[in-house]
Amino acid sequence: MPTVSLLRCDKYENRVLKDVIRQSLANIGFDLKSLKKARVVVKPNLLMPAKDEKAIITHSEFFRAVVQIVKQSGGIPVLLESPAIHSLERTIKKTSYAQVVESEGIEVGNPTKTRTLHYESAKKFKHLDISGEYFGADLILNLPKFKTHGITYITGAVKLLFGAIPGVEKSKMHLRAPTPEEFSEFILDLYGAMTYGFSPPKPIIHIMDAILAQEGEGPGPAGKPKRLNAVLAGDNGIAVDYVASRVAGVDIKKALTVVNGFKRNYGVSSADEISVVGETIETLRPSHFEPATGGSIFSNMFRWPFTTPTFKNLFLDRPAPREEKCTLCYQCKKICASGAISESDGRKKVPSYDYNTCIRCYCCMEICPEAAIRKERGWLQWALGS
Ligand code: SF4
Numbered sequence: 001m002p003t004v005s006l007l008r009c010d011k012y013e014n015r016v017l018k019d020v021i022r023q024s025l026a027n028i029g030f031d032l033k034s035l036k037k038a039r040v041v042v043k044p045n046l047l048m049p050a051k052d053e054k055a056i057i058t059h060s061e062f063f064r065a066v067v068q069i070v071k072q073s074g075g076i077p078v079l080l081e082s083p084a085i086h087s088l089e090r091t092i093k094k095t096s097y098a099q100v101v102e103s104e105g106i107e108v109g110n111p112t113k114t115r116t117l118h119y120e121s122a123k124k125f126k127h128l129d130i131s132g133e134y135f136g137a138d139l140i141l142n143l144p145k146f147k148t149h150g151i152t153y154i155t156g157a158v159k160l161l162f163g164a165i166p167g168v169e170k171s172k173m174h175l176r177a178p179t180p181e182e183f184s185e186f187i188l189d190l191y192g193a194m195t196y197g198f199s200p201p202k203p204i205i206h207i208m209d210a211i212l213a214q215e216g217e218g219p220g221p222a223g224k225p226k227r228l229n230a231v232l233a234g235d236n237g238i239a240v241d242y243v244a245s246r247v248a249g250v251d252i253k254k255a256l257t258v259v260n261g262f263k264r265n266y267g268v269s270s271a272d273e274i275s276v277v278g279e280t281i282e283t284l285r286p287s288h289f290e291p292a293t294g295g296s297i298f299s300n301m302f303r304w305p306f307t308t309p310t311f312k313n314l315f316l317d318r319p320a321p322r323e324e325k326c327t328l329c330y331q332c333k334k335i336c337a338s339g340a341i342s343e344s345d346g347r348k349k350v351p352s353y354d355y356n357t358c359i360r361c362y363c364c365m366e367i368c369p370e371a372a373i374r375k376e377r378g379w380l381q382w383a384l385g386s
């Protein structure tokens with residue numbers, strides 16, 4: 001039966017964080033002695049250069065507290081993450097991680113050198129090229145931020161492992177798994193590979209920063225910071241994400257990596273099997289939490305003919321850049337794996353979008369530093385009440 005620790009924490013203060021994280025690990029029966037002499041990959045969410053208070057990345061003080069616990073326990077922490085567009089080095093430099101890395105003297109891993117992880121029990125993606133650094137780790141500490149997400153509805157422990165795939169290779173995966181359902185199944189294949197695919201399997205502990213979470217159109221600059229005042233931990237990412245989603249009060253049926261994760265029985269097959277230690281879910285639930293908007297009522301049956309340009313344009317939200325915010329930086333163009341974005345045609349000072357080619361992955365929206373892209377409803381979405 002998976003145990004999830006759920007503790008209240010309302011500040012990013014070093015002493016408080018270390019106490020809460022130590023208690024979280026004790027609650028799930030994790031022995032700090034196992035860190036002695038261990039090479040510990042510490043993986044925060046470093047999606048893009050962003051300020052801690054925007055709640056896009058795992059708070060740098062949360063990361064610092066974990067790293068200090070690893071060091072004090074005799075382990076060797078290695079920071080590893082693969083941001084969406086920028087290099088890890090550049091992302092660190094442009095965030096408060098720069099100060100943490102320097103003052104704590106932390107080794108930074110190379111996320112771009114890959115090695116293939118084989119997991120024959122995966123549903124579809126049995127061979128995945130991930131950052132080779134994971135193979136040399138004795139233990140992985142995954143530090144997700146709880147956020148809303150345009151495709152997977154929520155992002156937490158399971159989805160954060162997507163960062164094991166280097167840079168823009170990630171956005172190419174959207175072409176291979178273009179629908180919300182397929183993408184979530186791919187993420188679960190990756191989660192299964194990371195959890196069971198190493199030989200011998202590597203322990204992965206998920207310690208979630210849900211103190212300042214994100215609501216609305218997450219997980220990038222378009223999302224809004226939202227206090228949940230919670231720290232969660234567990235060795236089962238699906239269970240951790242389930243509990244976090246329940247704390248936020250979002251519709252769990254839409255959290256595909258959780259509901260489809262249960263079906264796979266990766267250490268947990270239903271909510272009834274999860275034991276929560278610490279606070280109760282209800283005590284930490286905020287009075288309001290704004291979920292991510294869904295693409296359409298068709299998101300779970302997104303198959304031909306529903307993937308045709310006509311259907312997409314009629315019934316699915318489309319990403320639309322706004323002139324008043326756009327700086328023409330073209331980061332959206334860089335991340336778009338389907339080639340649907342080109343330079344401005346001159347009529348408007350925004351990139352040009354080809355909605356017939358666009359697969360509605362919303363990566364452009366996620367990465368736009370100005371939050372200039374919003375979802376606009378498909379031409380006939382209203383007709384179906386979606
Ligand atoms: S929409 Fe956003 S990412 Fe794209 S060019 Fe404009 S500001 Fe840059």
Ligand code: SF4
Nearest residue numbers: 336358359361362364
């Ligand atoms: S235009 Fe945006 S939503 Fe469409 S495929 Fe490209 S990145 Fe994805």
